[in-house]
Amino acid sequence: MDLLSRVLELVSLIPRGRVTTYAELARAAGRPGAWRAVGNLLSRNPRPIEIPCHRVVRSDGRVGGYSLGEGRKVELLREEGV
Numbered sequence: 389m390d391l392l393s394r395v396l397e398l399v400s401l402i403p404r405g406r407v408t409t410y411a412e413l414a415r416a417a418g419r420p421g422a423w424r425a426v427g428n429l430l431s432r433n434p435r436p437i438e439i440p441c442h443r444v445v446r447s448d449g450r451v452g453g454y455s456l457g458e459g460r461k462v463e464l465l466r467e468e469g470v
Contacts, residue, residue, distance in 0.1 A: 391417060392429050399430070402443040405468045409447045423447075431455055443468075 389397075394417045402408055408416075410423040410430075417426070430441040436455050442464040446452040454461035 391419060391422070391425065392432075394418070395426055395429050396433065396439050399433075399441050399444060400439050402440060404440075405470060407443045407445050407465070407470055410444055410452070411447050413444055427452065440464075443470075 395413060398413055398416050410426045411420075414420055414422040414426045419425070426444075430444060431453060433439055433441045433455060436442070442454055442456075442461045444452070451458055451461050451465070
């Protein structure tokens with residue numbers, strides 16, 4: 389399985405109201421240290437609501453980028469109680 393497929397699969401498992409970091413996701417995908425690649429791949433998520441990449445945040449606590457805009461990412465996270 390390629391990295392994009394693995395990352396999208398893992399993101400789809402993040403429950404509503406929970407977040408993970410790009411670094412944690414890279415580790416879970418078997419590519420520790422590839423957090424930047426994970427962020428780059430998620431920026432091309434073909435279904436950003438169905439595959440909830442808004443639940444992936446930066447290790448420093450900031451929300452990070454989102455294909456539908458950072459403001460929308462914050463709204464979605466707030467709606468989920470994060």
